[in-house]
Amino acid sequence: MTQSQTLELNTWSRGLRWVTSAVTLHQNLADYVEPLAQMIWPGWQASSWRARVLEVRPEQADVYTLVLRPSASWKGFLAGQYIELSAEKNGARAIRCFSISSSPDHYRRTGLIELTIREQQGGLITPWLKQAFASGGGVNISAAKGEFLWPQGDKPLLMIAGGSGITPFRSMLQEAAARSSTRAVHLMYYARDAHSWLFHEEFQKLMLSFPGLTLSFMDSDVQGFISAQHLHDFCPDFVTREVMICGPSAMIGMARDICAGAGIVSDHIHFEYFGAAPLDMPEAADGNYVVSFEREGKAVATDSDAPQTLLDVAEANGLKPVSGCRMGVCHQCICQKKSGVVFNTQTGRYSDTGPGEIQLCVSVASSDVILDL
Incomplete structure (x- = not known):
């Protein structure tokens, strides 16, 4: 693609986003269509596929396997990838990330995939999934994601x-x-x-x-x-x-x-x-700062001796922001930062000082921070 074609495509994309925002008051059309479609098809999501739970197979006392049949339009996966699974619990959408434990060959032959899940002690979702779908049911799954794949070549x-x-x-x-x-x-x-x-x-x-x-x-x-x-x-x-x-x-x-x-x-x-990565903090992000939750009218100090993500700071102070995987994968905890610098433990990068979107579960304050929460 030439530079002029790229410029034309970018201009067209910006124009489409502007029209969508002006007409629907949403940044993309899917966000507008989804709640309308759900009036007819409860549980439908624009960015996911329906899957039927066929079996909950016990593996050990605290481990079970969900056997799923994704809809025919699902695109499949590569060995080693994971999916986001979402299901409705008490009227709220719960999202978790699970590696696919069966092979692409098994999916090609049977149309089924397996998710092998350990029940988290005191967890809200993993024990519930086992009980809620013991007799089957429907869930939503994302496209397969992840780069933890069989390496190319023949090196042992x-x-x-x-x-x-x-x-x-x-x-x-x-x-x-x-x-x-x-x-x-x-x-x-x-x-x-x-x-x-x-x-x-x-x-x-x-x-x-x-x-x-x-x-x-x-x-x-x-x-x-x-x-x-x-x-x-x-x-x-x-x-x-x-x-x-x-x-x-x-x-x-x-x-x-x-x-x-x-x-x-x-x-x-x-x-x-398997779980959140440890907080490996550089010296520049290792300090005592004030995190302000603007809408709640709260301001709390962080402790350099016990670094916490902004999600942990919020929850420790009585806030309940939306979250899912707590690993920086599902993007459910995206929040607007009004000002301040945060360190992203997943990418190893700092934000700038101005407004911008951040993921609470992988962000740590590295200056005084004001959040739109």
């Missing part, structure tokens, strides 16, 4: 999983077996005890159709947490492999440090957090 892989962080690896390994991959893959799977490995028998059977797969089931009760010694003992050639890590943030941090310390370049270390 080391997959390090912790707890329910096994789910994207299950999808990848099922797909690799379906495609008769000859790649060498070593899976080290950490669980809290010998009764907590998900899909234990399934992975063992998978080796029959995937001869390049090696499994190491790590019992943290006996062997402790991940260590450099573990990698040397169970996967002696790990420094020659690409490494993929998924699980709790503490495990990911330890695994990354071990791999980097062994000389593995950062481009060959891939990771995805």
